[in-house]
Amino acid sequence: MIHQVDTSRRFAMQTVAVLGTGGAGSAMARRLLELKFRVHAWNRTESRARPLEDDGALVFPTAAEAVRSAGVVIVTVYDADAVLDVLGQIAGAVEPGAVVLQSATVGPVIGEIAETATRLGVTIIDAPFYGNPGPARRGELTLMVAGAPEHKKAVTPVLEALASNIVDVADQPGPASLLKLTCNAWLLGTNAMAVQAAVLAESFGLDPELFLRAVSGSKADSEYLHYRADHLTRKTDEVLSPVRAAIKDLGHIRSAAASAGASDILLAPLQEIYDRAVEAGLGDQDSTAIRAVFAR
Numbered sequence: 001m002i003h004q005v006d007t008s009r010r011f012a013m014q015t016v017a018v019l020g021t022g023g024a025g026s027a028m029a030r031r032l033l034e035l036k037f038r039v040h041a042w043n044r045t046e047s048r049a050r051p052l053e054d055d056g057a058l059v060f061p062t063a064a065e066a067v068r069s070a071g072v073v074i075v076t077v078y079d080a081d082a083v084l085d086v087l088g089q090i091a092g093a094v095e096p097g098a099v100v101l102q103s104a105t106v107g108p109v110i111g112e113i114a115e116t117a118t119r120l121g122v123t124i125i126d127a128p129f130y131g132n133p134g135p136a137r138r139g140e141l142t143l144m145v146a147g148a149p150e151h152k153k154a155v156t157p158v159l160e161a162l163a164s165n166i167v168d169v170a171d172q173p174g175p176a177s178l179l180k181l182t183c184n185a186w187l188l189g190t191n192a193m194a195v196q197a198a199v200l201a202e203s204f205g206l207d208p209e210l211f212l213r214a215v216s217g218s219k220a221d222s223e224y225l226h227y228r229a230d231h232l233t234r235k236t237d238e239v240l241s242p243v244r245a246a247i248k249d250l251g252h253i254r255s256a257a258a259s260a261g262a263s264d265i266l267l268a269p270l271q272e273i274y275d276r277a278v279e280a281g282l283g284d285q286d287s288t289a290i291r292a293v294f295a296r
Helices: 023-034 050-055 063-067 080-090 107-120 133-138 149-154 156-162 175-203 208-215 223-227 243-260 267-279 287-295
Strands: 002-004 015-019 038-042 072-075 099-102 124-126 141-146 163-170
Touching: 015 023, 015 063, 023 038, 023 050, 023 133, 023 156, 038 063, 063 080, 072 080, 080 099, 080 107, 099 107, 107 124, 107 175, 107 243, 124 141, 124 175, 141 156, 141 175, 149 156, 156 163, 163 175, 175 208, 175 223, 175 243, 175 267, 175 287, 208 223, 243 267, 243 287, 267 287
Parallel strands: 015 038, 015 072, 072 099, 099 124, 141 163
Antiparallel strands: 002 163
C-alpha cells in the first residue's frame, strides 16, 4: 500500500532521538524541531551535531544518553556496521515501548540487523528513505517501511512529519531495505545514462541544455533530468550524493541480486563506471562526476 501523506496534520509533542547527523540526519532533525517535536541528537563526531543546538535540539555525547526518554529513535548512520554498533550502544538504554527506525541503506544485512535487535531487546522498523537533505528538510522524503503493524502505528506522526510518500512494504523488517535497493538500481542507472547523454552532446559540439529541451515534455522526459539539470549542464558541482555512496549501494544491490539468483549483467558494468570515478579521485564528489569516466 502506498500512503500519500496529508501534510496538514498536526503532530503530537513527542521526543525523537536522531542518531547520525550527517546531511540527511541533520535535515530530519531540523524538520522535526520545526514541527515542535523534542529532538535529541548524537553523532560519532560530536562537533557535527552541535550546530543543531542552535535550532533547539539537545546534543548528547553518547548514543545511549540520547535515546533516554525518546519514544522514537531514528538511525541514519552510514552503513550496516555502524548500525550494528549503534544498536549495541543503545541496548539497555532505549525506553520501554520505544521504536527504532533503521533508515540506513544496509541491503541484505538487514536480516542480521533485525536478528541483533531482537537479541538485544530493541524494537526496530526497517525504514530506509529516498531523497537527499533538501526533501528531508521539507518533509518530502519517500519512506519505505517494514515492521509490525502496531509499531508502524506508534511512529506514524514521525513518519508523516518527514515524508510526503510512505510506502508500507511488509509487516516484518527486511523487505523495505530490499525495495530501497531496487529503487537505487534504477536511480544509479538513470544517473549514468543522463550523464552519458550530456557528455555525448558535448562531444558532438552541442550544448547539453539542448538535450534537456529536446526530451522535455516527451515520453522520454524524467523528473530526474530536471532535478539534475544544473549538474548535467555544469552549472553546479554541489554534492547531493557522492560517488562513494553509489559504490556502497551497488555492492549491496549486486550481493542481493546474487542471493536472489538475478543476473547482474547490467549492474556489473554500471559499478565499474562508478569504481573508475573513485580511482580517478572523485569519490567524494557528486555522483554526476562520473562524467570524467565517459569523457575519457
